[in-house]
Amino acid sequence: MKYTQRKKALILLADGTIFHGKSIGKEGSAFGEVCFNTGTTGYQEIFTDPSYFGQIMVTTNAHIGNYGAHDEEVESDSIKIAGLVCKNFSFEYSRPDADSSLKTFFEENDTLAISDVDTRSLVSYIRDNGAMNAVISTEVDNIDELKKQLAEVPSMDGLELASKVSTKEPYFYGNENAKYKISALDIGIKKNILRNLAKRDAYIKVFPYNAKFEDLESFKPDGYFLSNGPGDPEPLVEAQEVAKEIIKRDLPLFGICLGHQIIALANGISTYKMHHGHRGINHPVINLLTGKGEITSQNHGFAISREETEKHQDIEITHLHLNDDTVAGIKMKSKNCFSVQYHPEASPGPHDSSYLFDEFINNIQKN
Structure with missing residues (x-):
């Protein structure tokens, strides 16, 4: 042309x-x-x-x-x-x-x-x-x-969008004879997340954004996963209730991006809309547990309150974004639950953080 x-x-x-x-x-x-x-x-x-x-x-x-x-x-x-x-x-x-x-x-x-x-x-x-x-x-x-x-276009602040991209009906991914079973809440899940779980010998059942804990539990999973997704996390009250129930029962839980924010909200930590967000495949993060740096793939316009996270007695900050010191990862001290504010599955991006899927499987094994 x-x-x-x-x-x-x-x-x-x-x-x-x-x-x-x-x-x-x-x-x-x-x-x-x-x-x-x-x-x-x-x-x-x-x-x-x-x-x-x-x-x-x-x-x-x-x-x-x-x-x-x-x-x-x-x-x-x-x-x-x-x-x-x-x-x-x-x-x-x-x-x-x-x-x-x-x-x-x-x-x-x-x-x-x-x-x-x-x-x-x-x-x-x-x-x-x-x-x-x-x-x-x-x-x-x-x-x-x-x-x-x-x-007349509504602001992204307060906008619930997970329902626009989530599956309408549950579906399965991976080998049904795999060693582990995982229930995943689809609030905007990427295919490469499913690929990363499946290649670690997991069979995944993916549920709609508004599924109840009982729905996810009915699969009799070994672990639970909360996906990435669009929009403001605060309106996703049902997803927060699912996270609260999983945490209360101390079941293995892993959250990515929007799922990370849902876990924070389930623990009483607020979220906020960022000035212009993090979106790219070269964002530097430090793992505070190992002292190692990671180059990460990121895509989010909301973040969790660092001040409230630091004050929370049962939450430990595990990762920080090195450009602006925002919280990039947390884990619960008394529960089998952790999450990150970036995309370890990348696609596109570096694979520095793919070990987080291994950690999730290790948490399942220890449960």
């Missing part, structure tokens, strides 16, 4: 700031909270990560689409971002085993994308002014109407 043939497009932020670009192909408008990811690879996994539901993704990597799309490189059944903003979009791809171009992948998922945006300037603006709602659109001559529509 020639540059001159492409329709003008823009991204309009909630404060009225506008950045101009070009349409990838699909016309119209898409609304959501704008955020950015600093990963240099794994764009397809990022776009299909359920944790990004309701968000307009700005990629800081200059080239998106250059290696196409592959049917196996997805973290869910569809694109989950509300829309894409990038600098250079590659309509052609060079990888021999790609199944399609990224443009085709976006068309198949009916998702809006725009490019030729000054993403360095946009990301700098978000870092300075915080994540906020935005709209990407090809309706460049209809700014006033776009502003009216954008004003």
